[in-house]
Amino acid sequence: MYKFLFAVFFLMTMFSYAQEITVLDADSGEVISNVAVFNRDKSKIALSNFDGVIDGSIFTDKERLILRHLGYEEYKSTIQQIRRQGQKVYLIMKAQQLDEVVMSVSKWEQQKRDIPNRIISIDARSIAFSSPQTSADLLQNSGKVFVQKSQLGGGSPMIRGFATNRLLLSVDGVRMNNAIFRGGNIQNVISIDPFTIKNTEVIFGPGSVIYGSDAIGGVMNFYTKKPILSQNDTLLVHGNVNYRFASVNMENTVHADVNIGKKDWSSMTSITYNNFQDLRMGSHGPDSYLRNTYVRTVNGVDELVNNDSPAKQIPTGYDQINLMQKFLYKPNSKWDLNLGAYYSETSDYSRYDRLIRPTSDGLGLRSAEWYYGPQKWFMGNAQLQKKGNGKFYDGLKLGLAYQHFEESRSNRDFQDAVLNTTMEKVDALNMNIDLENKKMGNFRLYYGTEYIYNKVRSNGFDLNIDTDNKTDAASRYPDGSAWQSLAGYVNGEYKAKPNFTIMTGLRYSHVWVDAVFDDTFYDFPFETADLSTGALTGSLGFSWFPRANLQITLNGSTGFRAPNIDDVGKIFDSEPGSVVVPNPDLEPEYAYNAEIGIQRNINDKFILKGTAYYTYLVDALVRRDFSYNGVSEIEYGGELSNVQAIQNAAKAYVYGFEFGLEVYLNEQWSLSSNLTITEGVEEEDDGTETPARHAAPTFGDFHIVWKNQRLRTDLFVNYNGEIEYNDLAMSEQSKEYIYALDENGDPYAPSWYTVNFRSQYDITNRLKATASLENITDQRYRTYSSGIVAPGQNLILGIGYHF
Structure with missing residues (x-):
């Protein structure tokens, strides 16, 4: 019984x-x-x-x-x-929410509807659906950020006419920009593993009040996935396994992550490995883009050989590994301790645009080798957060992060026995205190302080490939140089009415640069660079809903960029026909920005978005002709070269329009489109105006999406406008080898479009498959200012299992 x-x-x-x-x-x-x-x-x-x-x-x-x-x-x-x-x-979270929460503007959660800045958010589901090879491709797939590529192992975003060290990268609240971020194209964004990203938020326009130096054109915040706690006393174990293949460069990517959690602690471990072969371009486009010849070295002898497959860009392939380990300890509802370790390393990868440079007679190629050594990035990050009613705050975040960067460049001219290499290492320390106060009725206050210290190690050597004899050579930067910053900020949000919110903020930053120049290889007319300078930046804006379905935003803000080690102390960086020398007499550059935005929601069926902006840059740090020891030309690398240096020698203004459209026809069908128009001009001290280098061509996309509970499909078009020869920046006009030629024989960037298809099918709740066909018509095109030709027709297959 x-x-x-x-x-x-x-x-x-x-x-x-x-x-x-x-x-x-x-x-x-x-x-x-x-x-x-x-x-x-x-x-x-x-x-x-x-x-x-x-x-x-x-x-x-x-x-x-x-x-x-x-x-x-x-x-x-x-x-x-x-x-x-x-x-x-x-x-699945809805695609469009007026109450969406973002963190980028104040480092604390805020309703997106209350923020006057233009911000886009890319969630993990959208990332998984677009299936990007790298985080640079992740940004490009959004349709709102333009990305330049000099090689396959890279991707340099352009936002509102600014790029490289005028944009700020951040990972889990820690700035990635370091003392040697340069004005040339920067590839560091590929160190961020797209499989680990929970959400990416991009702020358009200056963000210096919160992020300090470099945040002139925009801020890109990457928030990685957090360990998840168990909701009861049982051990929570779950994770993901993914595989991805792409035909255009025979990509093989594998990823795995696992989360182990109890009620008060949890751990997340992630690993991703990528293998990319040489990239194939499309078959329909300018013949000048083809890789007809390349240099092959056999038994130490360089020879120019014909490429049996001119559409294959030799050499462009590389490998990459990304690791992440996170721990979360939550003893009670008030305290969180997050610990994270991140590591990324690539193999050597060729700088393709330098390998296709022709000789002066046009009959051969200048370089036999030009490649970046392994790009390495490590970050250890500790963040302590307290919630509750403190005496001076309701929320407290203490952050301490250490980063280590390694990069190198190696180049050798055709039939030259000497391979020159420069190697750089940067150790970066970041300390932050951020506080939130919500006690003052409709007024919320955010304030904090930040200290940054960067130490740069740099050396160079020459290797004779015939004799294996290795000798010291000039470094790229002054070895042992330092860059540091101390700043304090205050940011306020006042909800004057339920439909009207004002945001304002101020930040003061002080920056020090300390460098000692070694005259072993060059007779410098100076011994040190000792820079101490401050910058005050601010912002003021409002978000207004005159009707529940209509939002108007207006925002004014300033941004700045203080000179870094790359600006002040770059030692003889060779560019075609010119050589860049150090200049210790530099001051910060400042940007003044105004923008207005409008968003209209019509019956939750049509959503129209538009933003117009204008940015004025003064004391711009630009590369211009210079006098070195009284001469304007010197012989460098066996070539008589024009002397240049970074100088506060220009002004610039950029203006543009950004449009967005979303149409929800029914539960299954929807349409979306983006269009970005940018115009930029640099103005010399004598009043001469030239097109800005980083003002991207008009670009946009158009998507037709169909979905049900298990299947999602997207048929879309990407397109870019033309940039005529007269509208190319002067630095671009000299790069005939990466551009098409017009009827006058002058270089220009042609317009282009691609037709693409993506799909994702949920086989079960745990098992998902993706299949995409990009560039269906196999167009051969280069994105503006890029050295490498874009991928041709590309079949992408992926499978993911959640356990």
Whole structure:
């Protein structure tokens, strides 16, 4: 009898458990509370609790259920189907939410609707659907950021006419920009693993109040996935395994991550390996883009050989590995301790645009070798956060981060026995204190302080490839130089009315540069660079909803960039026909920006967005002709070269328009489009005006999306406008080898478009497959200012399993 009662009790317990449904966020895996579940006639209704659990016992197995939450897309299923999925339902966040939360503007969570800046957010689901090779491609796939590439292992974003060291990169709140971020194209964004990104937020326009130096054109914040705690006393174990293949460069990528969590601690471990072969260009486009010849070295002898497959860009392939380890300790509801270790390393990868430079007679190639050594990045990051009612704050964040960067450059001219290499290492320390105060009625205050210290190690050597004899050579930067910054900021948000919010802020930053020049190889007319300078920046703007479906924003802000080691102390960096020398007499450059934005929501079916902006840059740090020891030309690398240096020698203004459209026809069909128009001019002290180098051509996209609960498809077009010869920057006009030639024989950037298709199918709740065909018509094109030709027709296949 007792055995029978026990069996009945056991079966009833198991049945009760089998009727429990756990509702989770499809991107983060976190539980979702307050999810409503009901049948078709709404005669039965249940609600998920704090742990995201729904008691489904009131529903029959085959009863059609609807799961609904304000911030997520509607989900339909049956108890029977959910049971086969392991009692779990994953909801997808809605594409458009007026109450979307962002963190980039103040480093604390804010409603996007209250912010006057233009911000875009790219979530993990969108990233997984677009399936980017690198984080540079992630930004480009958004349709709102232009990306330049000099080689396959790279990607240099351009935002509102600015790029490189006038844009700021941030990973989990820690600035990635260091003392040797240069004015030339920067590839550091590829060190960020797209598989680990939970959300990317891009601020358009100056962000110096919060982020300090370099945040002139915009800020790109990458937030990586956090360890997830268990909601009960059981051990939570889950993770992902992914594989991706791309035909255009025979990519093979594997990724795995695992999360282990208890109620008060959790751990996340991630690893990704990429292998990319040489990139193939398209078949329809300018013949001048073809790689007809390349240099091959056999037994130490360089020879120019014909390329049997001119569409293959030899050499462009490389490997990369990314590792991440995170720990979260949460002893109670007030305190969080987050620890993170990040590591990225590439193999050597060729700088393709230098390998296709012709000789002066046009009959050969100048370089036999030109490659970057392994690009390495390590970051150790500790962040302590407290929530609650403190005396002077309601939220406190203490951050301490250490970063180590390594990079090198090696180049050798055709049939020259000497390979020159420069190697750089940067150690960077970041310390932040950020506070939030919400106690003052409708006024919220954010304030904090930041200290940054960078130490630069740089050396050079020459290697004779015939004799293996290695000798010291000039370094790229002054070895042992330092760059440091101390800053304090205050930022306020005042909700004057429920539909009107004002935001304002101030920041003062002081920057020191200390460098000692070694005259072993060159007779410098100076011994040191000792710079101490300060900058005050501010912002003021408002967000206004005159009607519930209409938003108007207006924002004015200033930004600055203090000279860094690359500006002050770059030692003889060779460019075609010129050589760049150090200049210790530099001052910060300042940007003044104004923008107005409008967003209209028509019946939740049509969403129109538009932004117009104008940015004025003064005391611009630009590369211009210079006198070195009284002469304007010197012989460098066996070539008579024009002497140049970075100088505060120009002004610049950039203006443009950014448009967006989203159309939701029904639950399955939607349309979206983006268009960006940028115009930029640099003005010399004598009033001469020339086109700005980093003003991207007009670009945009158009998407047609169809989806149901399991399948999502996207047919889309990407397009770029033309830049005529007269509209090219002077530095670009001399690079005939990367541009097409017009009827006058002058270089220009042709317009182009591609037709593309993406799809993602949920085989089960745990198993997802992606299939894409990019550049369907196999166009041969180069994006503006890029050395490498863009990918041709490209089949992308991916499979991902969540456990």
